[in-house]
Amino acid sequence: MIFFKMGTKKIKLKKFRCNFTYLILALIPFAVLGCKTDTANDSKASKPNVVLIFLDDGAFDDFAPFGNPQYPTPNVETLAEEGRSFYNFYVPQAVCSASRAALLTGSYPGRTKVFGAHGPGEPGLDPQFATMGEVLQKNGYKTGIFGKWHLGDKPGHRSHDRGFEESSGLMYSNDMWSGHPENPEYWGKWPLQYWKNGEVVIDSVTAQHQTELTKWYTQDAVSFIEKNKDEPFFLYLPHSMPHVPVFAGEKFQGKSGTGVYGDVMMELDWSVGQVNDAIKKNGLEANTLFVFIASDNGPWLAYGDHAGITRFREGKGTIFEGGVRNPLIIKYPEEIKAGTITRKTFSSIDILPTICKLTNTPLPENEIDGKDVWDLIVDKPGAQNPHQYYPFSNDANLQGVMSSDGRWKLHLRHPYRTLSKAGVGGAPGSYYQEDLDTTLYDLLHDPYEKGNVIDSYPEKAKELLKLATQHQEKFYTE
Incomplete structure (x- = not known):
């Protein structure tokens, strides 16, 4: 005689051989439960949460461990200790809207035609190009953006129309207001509005409101994490700071001892810590990218003491390099070894397809330019960058290309601005124009772009010039 215990009851099976079917039936609930649990766990693991923080007009040396600032940045340092720091990460254009469009669409500026910085009332990014919010939302993600959008300020083009179900912040840069130091009358034609979930909640942002921006964005981001902790989410936190005008919150004013820019950087560091702590407190760390x-x-650079410092040549x-190379940290405890650094090269256009691969999300239906670089990110042995090159543009002009391994960079002949006099106290200084001839730099040995080696490596210059010509014909010829 066999007794099979199910919960607090015993099922009596007198004739085991004749009643084997009953035993199987008794086990079915446990088998089904096990299958459901495994499926749920597999589903959750296949959709890791994604947190993406993006600052505005920062500098390479603003935070330790990348630089050695005179103010403390312990939270960014902690994130670096918990993840991997990337020293050779690039954006394709060193201006606000163009850089954001490239990140969120995985496409070159030449494809989306988003160049420079778009002002109030402009449509911005064409809806034919899907954003990261839209593609992840289609895959069941809760999506939130808290901060500066700057990819369209017309109905149908704003952040809440482009894949973000929760949102708060500004539709364009915080200097596009009546307090602009150079053109207050022009920018004062449009009120700088603060939006929340598709509605204007502050019709005209004041200087006092600007001191609250970093705190407000951070509070909304933490609330979003807590609200959506039981389902996959995508949190995009594009801060307005340290783009001028720089404002620090009351708790950080004077805290750095180095001026308002240092105060702002300390508050941004605090924000990183708040988000990282919220992920940990809610038990999400292992399954969050x-x-x-x-x-x-x-x-x-024109804003002098209201701008950051970069070790590289030039800036925004x-x-x-001072314009297009930016620090990056990626943390994903399941696969990225903590406390490591790398000089593997990739671009912001690669973030979207890489996230799609990691989250089992289909790529956008529209064509994109980025590639999955997860093998580079996790430092898989033998991993190679899947691109031939990376292009760099300024406004609607292609100005250079770089080999995908990050060593060789060819500047096409072009004018560029260089600092004449730095501003003080929030007032801009001045630039003057220089002209650069076709120039080749060996970034491995000369990351500061001081010596033209085109005569020493003519074949490499010829190879990159051919790629630049092909890119020009594909994206910049009507």
Whole structure:
């Protein structure tokens, strides 16, 4: 005689051989439950949460461990200790809207035709190009953006229309207001509005409101994490700072001892810590891809003490390293070894397809330019960059290309701005124009772009020039 225990009851099977069917039937609920649990776990694991923080007009040396700032940045340092730091990460254009469009669509500026910085009332990114929010939303993700959108300020083009079900922040840069230091009358034609979930909640942002921006974005981001902790989510946190005008919250004013820019950087560091802590407190760390991009482009050097410092040549608005190379940290405990650094090269256009691969999300239906670089990110032995080259543009002009391994960079002949006099106290300084001839730099040995080696490596220059010509014909010829 056999007794099979099910919960608090015993099923009596007198004739085992004749009643084997009953035993199987008794086990079915446990088998089904096990299958459901495994399926649920597999489904959740196949859709890791995604956190993407993107700063505005930062500089390569703004945060430790990348630089050695005079103010503390312990939360970014902690993130670096928990993830991997990338020193050779690039954006294809060193200006706000173009850089954001490239990140969110996985496409070159030449494809989307989003160049420069778009102002109030402009449509921005064409809806034919899917955003990261839209593609992840289709795959069952809860999506939220809290911060600066800057990819369209017309109905149907704003963040809440482009794949983000929760949103708050500004539709364009925080300097596009009546307080603009150079053109207040022009920018004052449009009120700088603060939006929340598709509605204007502050019709005209003031200086006092600007001191609250970083805090408000952060609070909404943390709330979004807590609200959606039981289902996959995509959190996009594109801060307005440290784009000028720079404003720090009350708790951080004077805290750095280095001026308002240092105060702002300390508050942004705090924000990173708040998001990282929220992920941990809600038990999400193991299944969350955390991406921190320290800037959309290099520092706006004309603003002097209200801008960051980069060790590289030039800054925002140029294709020199100071404009297009930006610090990146990626944390994903399941696959990325903590506390590591790498000089493997890739671009912001690769973030979208890589996230799609990791989250089992179909790529956009429209054609994109980025490639899955997960093998590079996790440092898989033998991994190679899948691109031939990366292009760099300024406005609607292709100005250079770089080999995909990050060593060789060819500047086409072009004018560029270089700092004449730095501004003080929020007032801009001035630039003057220089002309650069066709130039080849060996970034491995000369990351500061000081010596033209085109005569020493004519075949390499010829190879990159051919790629530049092909790119020009494909994306810049009507």
